[in-house]
Amino acid sequence: MKFFFAPVQGHTDAAYRHFHAKEYASTGVVYTTPFIRLEKGEIRKKDLRDALSPLNVGHDVVPQVIFRNAEELDALVELLYAEGVRRIDINMGCPFPLQTARGRGAATVGNPACASAVRDIVESRQDITFSVKMRLGFREEEWEPLLSVLNTVRLDHLCVHPRTASDQYSGQLHMQAFDAIYARSENPVVYNGDILLPSDALAIMTRYPDLHGIMVGRGALGRPSLLEEIATGKELEASERKRRMLDFHRELLEYYRSSLIGGDHQVLSKISPFWEYAEPEIGRKAWKELKKASTMAKYQTALAMITT
Ligand SMILES: Cc1cc2nc3c(=O)[nH]c(=O)nc-3n(C[C@H](O)[C@H](O)[C@H](O)COP(=O)(O)O)c2cc1C
Incomplete structure (x- = not known):
């Protein structure tokens, strides 16, 4: 398979x-x-x-x-x-x-x-x-x-x-x-x-x-x-899944920050779709805040709402 x-x-x-x-x-x-x-x-x-x-x-x-x-x-x-x-x-x-x-x-x-x-x-x-x-x-x-x-x-x-x-x-x-x-x-x-x-x-x-x-x-x-x-064939615990998802996200965010020249606005528009389908994983509150974060500071605050 x-x-x-x-x-x-x-x-x-x-x-x-x-x-x-x-x-x-x-x-x-x-x-x-x-x-x-x-x-x-x-x-x-x-x-x-x-x-x-x-x-x-x-x-x-x-x-x-x-x-x-x-x-x-x-x-x-x-x-x-x-x-x-x-x-x-x-x-x-x-x-x-x-x-x-x-x-x-x-x-x-x-x-x-x-x-x-x-x-x-x-x-x-x-x-x-x-x-x-x-x-x-x-x-x-x-x-x-x-x-x-x-x-x-x-x-x-x-x-x-x-x-x-x-x-x-x-x-x-x-x-x-x-x-x-x-x-x-x-x-x-x-x-x-x-x-x-x-x-x-x-x-x-x-x-x-x-x-x-x-x-x-x-x-x-x-x-x-x-x-x-x-x-x-091994289902992971929710906390483990979120921890690894956050690791993956951190590396991707760092990459966009170092490679995109358009500043935070451009970085946010590239990284925000990361969470589009993740509401069931991270919970509605963090998901909504991540979606509407208009500055990197607000985005980081929303990220911290994801509990592992
Ligand atoms: C926003 C969006 C963009 C997509 N872009 C492509 C694409 O470029 N090429 C493609 O073959 N399928 C594309 N698809 C379809 C997906 O590859 C997949 O066939 C579809 O989402 C159904 O699978 P899923 O239920 O596992 O998501 C796209 C789907 C969505 C929702």
């Missing part, structure tokens, strides 16, 4: 991944970068810096691309290949309207030309290991023709978040659709969605014994030890 930290724009940047891997090193987690896209025929500089950051050394990081047609996919793969990248994850699931309106992300699921583009690139670039991260499409049945095409090529894995684009990130998971993909995929399947506790992961691993892996996003942002706890 493999464990994956899901890409989450605005959270899992190179520094976050680096210090997470350092604190929770025993897990052997695979990290995926937030999606990389083309802008005027070039990879956005910020995306490239993140994908090629020296902070990526020492743990597994797979760059993810988002595309809308064969030209974009080919260009992204070529540009990354030229930079030495040999593992690429293909985003076929992003539900953000800014992306889907342009035919990217979840909009590629029901588009046969996008399915062919993926098939062609995987077939023609055997020197690159590809994976696909998908959701069900705009409607629930859209994944079926895509799966038939993906079954004709060799992927490292197919990661499935069993929701439609209009579900965004909440509401009932479509587990029947996941059952069908799990049964019919010729590629190894990774499950992704709503794993918040070690017991959630255990339930999935029990229900799907042949699963290749589990990917966790928001659950691991709110409880960064979660993947370690799942991998080792």
Whole structure:
């Protein structure tokens, strides 16, 4: 069983991944970068810096691309290949309207030309290991023709978040659709969605014994030890979890303070999202104060409210 930290724009940047891997090193987690896209025929500089950051050394990081047609996919793969990248994850699931309106992300699921583009690139670039991260499409049945095409090529894995684009990130998971993909995929399947506790992961691993892996996003942002706890089968005490989360946070904060040139305001805007999903871990009072802290002094006072 493999464990994956899901890409989450605005959270899992190179520094976050680096210090997470350092604190929770025993897990052997695979990290995926937030999606990389083309802008005027070039990879956005910020995306490239993140994908090629020296902070990526020492743990597994797979760059993810988002595309809308064969030209974009080919260009992204070529540009990354030229930079030495040999593992690429293909985003076929992003539900953000800014992306889907342009035919990217979840909009590629029901588009046969996008399915062919993926098939062609995987077939023609055997020197690159590809994976696909998908959701069900705009409607629930859209994944079926895509799966038939993906079954004709060799992927490292197919990661499935069993929701439609209009579900965004909440509401009932479509587990029947996941059952069908799990049964019919010729590629190894990774499950992704709503794993918040070690017991959630255990339930999935029990229900799907042949699963290749589990990917966790928001659950691991709110409880960064979660993947370690799942991998080792050992749940940590709340005080231990908070102590280690604070260690991880301290290193990340120090890094932002030493590397960002925009002062406290910029540091706060980078570090505040760290707590976005952590209310159940740290309690409502500290969580609310951290969220609204407008100065570093107020932020430090709020941090001290987290009791271990
Ligand atoms: C704010 C936000 C940003 C995200 N950015 C990406 C992204 O760049 N690429 C991607 O494949 N998925 C992205 N996702 C989706 C997550 O990787 C994951 O599939 C989703 O949150 C469901 O898993 P979870 O329930 O474990 O969080 C994002 C999700 C959120 C909430």
